[in-house]
Amino acid sequence: MTSRWEEFYATHLPPSDFEDNRSLLKEFCDRHNKLAKRIVLITSGGTTVPLEHNTVRFVDNFSAGNRGAASAEYFLDHDYCVIFLYRQKSLEPFTRHFSGQRLLDMLDIHSTSGNTTISVKPDSVDILEPVLENYKAAREGGKILYITFTTLSDYFWLLRASCECLRVFKERALLYLAAAVSDFYIPPSEIPTHKIQSSLGGPSIQLQLVPKLLAPLVDSWVPHAFIVSFKLETDESILIQKGREALNRYKHKLVICNMLQSRRQRVVFVSLENSIEIALTKEQLLNGIEIEDSIVENVIANHDQFLTSS
């Protein structure tokens, strides 16, 4: 009998640039595996569910992509190579520090006798320099691969392809599933081809449950990898219980639980053995300390332990 996730793949075509991305993933993984590196696959940002095949409207999932983008920088600091699988136009490592007009505000323009040059304002050099240096080291050293998705279906195809390439790393692979993946979708056979006409009245839309990919991830795609998932809730009273349920159901290694409202200050690591809270003080937040620094440090400590014991 085919499972629900297999049925999902059978009824959704891969994205148009799928083969190109698969080649990039394979080349990246083979290169770093030969160097016996550790690797992390970070998923980041929210997936969309289209309401029309020629999509004008879609249902979106909440996530700015900060958790994933910040974490990618900290994993690079710890010498992991990074596959950054993220929602197109969500936050990216390095550039996230200069979103909006910030970068343009840091630049000066000079024109003398027909020659135009652009420079960084002296008081911005200290801010730009360390980020630029880390960015260049990661890019020029080929240590990070950026792959984008938009829809739920893109995410499904690219996540599976990433796992197929990651398998060679065995226990050295870490999956850090921070993306906010849609829980509901509309089967392609029920999606209209063209833009829904409002003149026909409000449409009634029947959503179906999305199969969880943690099951095949753990059971067959990357059974040796260290898999970390995130759990987002808005009701504190069910947060830890939901994290523990996920751990018991999928049998992966760690669930990091966070509340929508306080996700930048506090998370709880739930493992089979215990739950450990990581929290920043107000002062740390004001000083620009990011919780992802501690999250990544703790995840890596867990990965170290796992590697030693296996």
Ligand code: PMT
């Ligand atoms: O991006 P930011 O604004 O910084 O916010 C970060 C975050 C709050 C989005 C992030 O910290 C977070 O909590 N991400 C998980 C959000 C979530 O709602 O997860 P979930 O309950 O839908 O899924 C739980 C886990 O199962 C996730 O790790 C997900 O990757 C995985 N999953 C989900 C759906 C699916 N079909 N298959 C899956 O494997």
